[in-house]
Every structure is written in structure tokens, then in C-alpha cells.
Amino acid sequence: MKLIRGIHNLSQAPFGCVLTIGNFDGVHRGHQALLQGLGAEGRARSLPVVVMIFEPQPLELFAGQKAPARLTRLREKLRWLAACGVDYVLCVRFDRRFAAFTAQTFVSELLVDRLGVKFLAVGDDFRFGAGRQGDFLLLQKAGQKYGFDVTSTQTFFDGGVRVSSTAVRQALADDNLQLAEQLLGHPFSISGRVVHGDELGRTIGFPTANLPLRRQVSPVKGVYAVEVAGLGDTLYPGVANIGTRPTVAGVRQQLEVHLLDVVIDLYGRHIDVVLRKKLRDEQRFASLDELKAQIARDEVAAREFFGLSKPA
Ligand SMILES: Cc1cc2nc3c(=O)[nH]c(=O)nc-3n(C[C@H](O)[C@H](O)[C@H](O)COP(=O)(O)O)c2cc1C
Numbered sequence: 001m002k003l004i005r006g007i008h009n010l011s012q013a014p015f016g017c018v019l020t021i022g023n024f025d026g027v028h029r030g031h032q033a034l035l036q037g038l039g040a041e042g043r044a045r046s047l048p049v050v051v052m053i054f055e056p057q058p059l060e061l062f063a064g065q066k067a068p069a070r071l072t073r074l075r076e077k078l079r080w081l082a083a084c085g086v087d088y089v090l091c092v093r094f095d096r097r098f099a100a101f102t103a104q105t106f107v108s109e110l111l112v113d114r115l116g117v118k119f120l121a122v123g124d125d126f127r128f129g130a131g132r133q134g135d136f137l138l139l140q141k142a143g144q145k146y147g148f149d150v151t152s153t154q155t156f157f158d159g160g161v162r163v164s165s166t167a168v169r170q171a172l173a174d175d176n177l178q179l180a181e182q183l184l185g186h187p188f189s190i191s192g193r194v195v196h197g198d199e200l201g202r203t204i205g206f207p208t209a210n211l212p213l214r215r216q217v218s219p220v221k222g223v224y225a226v227e228v229a230g231l232g233d234t235l236y237p238g239v240a241n242i243g244t245r246p247t248v249a250g251v252r253q254q255l256e257v258h259l260l261d262v263v264i265d266l267y268g269r270h271i272d273v274v275l276r277k278k279l280r281d282e283q284r285f286a287s288l289d290e291l292k293a294q295i296a297r298d299e300v301a302a303r304e305f306f307g308l309s310k311p312a
């Protein structure tokens with residue numbers, strides 16, 4: 001899969017494609033079903049499959065801090081899109097200038113003149129262009145005018161509910177990891193590069209690897225039994241806290257993971273922390289000793305969950 005960053009790099013894109021457009025946050029089963037159909041269409045037409053995504057996601061520009069929490073960062077989104085057989089991702093920088101494109105300009109200049117779109121699949125609720133003026137009907141009319149086909153994707157349901165990024169966020173907010181995984185079609189994980197922490201963890205006997213969540217608002221909070229992937233073929237069980245660490249007067253949200261039984265220097269490594277079970281909410285403890293005692297109990301709970309006994 002090839003990534004094209006920004007419309008100024010569109011000369012690297014193929015001319016003539018089957019296309020879809022959206023946020024694809026989480027790359028859930030609805031997205032996967034849509035991409036499967038698009039892949040079949042691409043093969044039938046001998047055309048590459050192109051997905052147009054936006055960075056930041058439009059609501060992150062318009063709503064700022066109030067935007068919904070991200071399920072996947074760009075890096076993970078790209079990994080899942082590649083796994084769905086996408087040939088090219090066009091990642092458009094979503095700024096005020098781009099947002100001001102009228103629906104007509106978006107279609108004629110970008111989709112037709114630059115991408116040579118032959119087939120476009122979008123949901124029937126898809127809106128685009130300045131003031132969200134563009135809709136499915138406008139696309140159909142443009143298709144007739146410029147000679148491309150437009151199709152409304154069949155909605156993918158799970159248990160009578162439309163699978164959506166919003167539904168996954170809700171499942172996570174309800175601590176229903178099982179439902180989130182079912183909607184996503186893969187377990188929910190948080191990824192990032194391990195940075196240096198305050199190194200207080202070692203002094204309390206639980207060394208932790210820290211993943212800053214930066215501007216990202218996490219869709220989950222609390223203490224979890226986790227598995228760490230991205231370190232070769234092995235999954236390492238651990239216990240993690242996602243929060244602000246009120247006991248040590250932390251401010252910024254971060255993920256901290258303590259691996260069970262192994263000591264590996266993770267600084268600088270890119271890891272995926274797969275959330276397996278919520279153990280409790282984050283708390284403010286009166287002392288570090290109390291925090292330490294609680295983390296020891298969290299470790300016991302995680303061991304029980306993974307069926308691991310404490311090594312001698
Ligand atoms: C399993 C686990 C649970 C934790 N729970 C809490 C908590 O409930 N409240 C809190 O303030 N900090 C919690 N922490 C964070 C600790 O405060 C943190 O690990 C410690 O301050 C070390 O930070 P450092 O790695 O930046 O040095 C938890 C950490 C782990 C690994």
C-alpha cells in the first residue's frame with residue numbers, strides 16, 4: 001500500500017481508480033465490509049483501490065478538544081487499511097482552506113481531474129464540501145456528468161445496530177471491551193512509542209513503560225490487564241494504567257504498562273498495548289505505599305485473568 005500525503009503530492013497517485021472517502025477511525029467491520037466490496041470492484045475493473053482520509057479528522061479541526069476520542073492514530077489506521085487490501089491512501093491535510101472547497105470543486109477538481117475516479121462508494125449519509133452542502137444526490141448527478149459510477153454502501157449491522165466508530169467509542173466508554181472488539185473485528189489497542197517517565201515506577205517496585213497520549217484524548221480510562229505486541233512474535237502480558245496519575249500529581253494523560261515476569265528495556269520502541277480486561281478505575285491514593293499495594297493487587301488480578309502464577 002502506498003501513502004500519498006497531501007493533495008500537492010497527487011502526481012504520485014494513479015489516474016483512474018475506485019474510491020471511497022471517510023474518517024475510517026478504528027477501521028471497524030462496517031469499514032472492512034465496504035473495503036471488501038470496493039476491492040472486488042477494483043479487481044473487476046482492473047483499477048487500484050484508493051481511500052481518501054483526512055488528517056486531522058474534520059471534527060478535530062472544527063470541535064478541537066471537544067472532538068470525539070480517536071480510536072486509531074494515523075499509523076494504526078494505515079496498517080489496518082493495508083490489511084484490507086487498499087492500494088493507495090490519500091491522506092488529505094484537513095485545514096480551513098481545504099474545508100472551504102465547495103462540493104462542486106471537490107468533485108470536479110479533485111475526484112475527476114486529479115484522481116480520474118471511475119467508481120465511488122460512500123454511505124448514503126455522506127456529506128462533504130463547504131457547509132456540508134455535498135451529498136449523495138449531488139455525487140450521483142456529478143457521476144452522470146463526468147462519467148463515473150456512484151454507489152451507496154450497504155450498511156453493515158451487528159445485532160441490529162449499525163457498526164460505527166461512534167458505537168465502538170460507546171462500547172469502550174461502557175467498559176464493554178468484548179463488544180468493542182466484536183464491532184472492530186479486532187481487539188482494541190493503543191499504540192505508541194515508549195518514552196522516559198519520571199522513573200518513580202522503579203522506586204515503588206513496578207517499572208513501567210510510558211506511552212504519552214499527547215493531544216489525543218483516550219477513549220478509555222483506568223487499569224487494564226493487557227498484552228503488549230510489537231516486540232517480535234511474542235505477546236507479553238502486563239497491567240496498565242491509562243490516566244493522569246492523580247496520586248503523583250500527574251497532569252497529562254498517559255498510558256503506563258508494567259510487564260509481568262519479564263524485564264525488557266522498551267525505551268524508544270513502538271508497541272501496541274492490547275486491552276484485554278478492565279480491572280478498575282484510576283484512583284487518587286493518600287500515599288505511594290497505598291498505590292503500591294493496589295498495583296500489587298492489580299497484578300494479581302491480571303495474573304488470574306491470564307492464568308499465570310507468580311514466579312518463585
Ligand atoms: C497497574 C497500574 C495501576 C496504576 N494505578 C494508578 C492509580 O490508580 N492512581 C494513580 O495515581 N496512579 C496509578 N498508577 C500510576 C503510578 O502512579 C505510576 O506508575 C508511578 O507514578 C510511576 O510513574 P513513572 O513510570 O512515570 O515513574 C498505576 C500504574 C500501574 C502500572
Ligand SMILES: Nc1ncnc2c1ncn2[C@@H]1O[C@H](COP(=O)(O)OP(=O)(O)OP(=O)(O)O)[C@@H](O)[C@H]1O
Pocket residue numbers: 020021022023024025029030031033034121122123124125126153154155156157162163164165166167
Ligand atoms: N456499518 C457500516 N456499513 C457500511 N458502511 C459504513 C458503515 N460504517 C461506515 N461506513 C462507511 O464508511 C465510510 C467511512 O465512514 P466514517 O469513518 O466516516 O464514518 P463511521 O464509521 O460511520 O463513523 P461515525 O460513527 O464517526 O459516523 C463512509 O462512506 C461510511 O458511510
